[in-house]
Every structure is written in C-alpha cells, then in structure tokens.
Amino acid sequence: MFTSDEWTLNKLSKEPKGKEAAKVVLMPSFWNSVVYILKVMAPLVKVLRLVDGEKKPAMGYIYEAMDKAKETIIMFFNSNESKYKDVFAIIDKRWNCQLHKPLHAAAHFLNPEFFYDNTDLEFDFEVTNGLFECI
Numbered sequence: 001m002f003t004s005d006e007w008t009l010n011k012l013s014k015e016p017k018g019k020e021a022a023k024v025v026l027m028p029s030f031w032n033s034v035v036y037i038l039k040v041m042a043p044l045v046k047v048l049r050l051v052d053g054e055k056k057p058a059m060g061y062i063y064e065a066m067d068k069a070k071e072t073i074i075m076f077f078n079s080n081e082s083k084y085k086d087v088f089a090i091i092d093k094r095w096n097c098q099l100h101k102p103l104h105a106a107a108h109f110l111n112p113e114f115f116y117d118n119t120d121l122e123f124d125f126e127v128t129n130g131l132f133e134c135i
C-alpha cells in the first residue's frame, strides 16, 4: 500500500503522520516484530479457540493444548530460550493464576484419552501435584 501510486499521490502521504506511518511500515524491524508476534500468538490463539469453541468440552484438553502451544513456540524460535523467555514468563504468570493450572492438570490426568495413552502420566509431577491440589 505504501509503495503504490495511489498512496504517493494521496495528500495524506505528504502529511507528517502519513510520512511517519509509511516510514514505520517500510522498516525491516517492523516486519521482524510482526513475525515475532505471529510466532508467539498463533499457537496461543489456537488454545483460545479451543477454550472458546463449542465443538467439544475443552476442560480435559486445555492442559495438553497449553503444553503443545509452548512446545510450538519453542520450535518456532529454534529452542533459543533468550528469544521466548520473556514471553513465557507472561504466559506462565497467567497460566498459573488466571487459568487455574492445577484444575486443568487434574482434568488432564482424569481424561481417559491421555490417561491410557501415557503410562508415565502418574510420574509427571506437575500433573499429579495439580490433581492432589484439587482433591
């Protein structure tokens, strides 16, 4: 849009705010930030769709979905922790209080789909601690 004739011939392109907007959008760092945001947000939006969706009761699947989302984010950043640790601090803070992690850990443990699929589930202490906390 900002390189089109339509824009350059428009009077807004000569105004300070128009010039500033064009400058920002044409900076490589702007697009690097967009890519960064997409790498973080795409997996999280998937979890939100599950939580908000009507397809199936989400309770027993949220813990697994959050685990998968975090794994996907790690993969998107090639396991370079310095690139995602600040974001994970924010996610973990929300996940631990607002999203009631222990409740979802208990639901994960009690979901037959995961319980019978993973024989080591009883040794996943984050999951079993969540279960005990709820009990």
Ligand SMILES: *[C@@H]1O[C@H](CO)[C@@H](O)[C@H](O)[C@H]1NC(C)=O
Pocket (backbone or CB within 6 Å): 080, 081, 082, 083
């Ligand atoms: C990890 O990311 C940081 C910050 O972007 C960068 O400086 C560093 O070289 C990366 N490390 C590896 C092993 O790629």
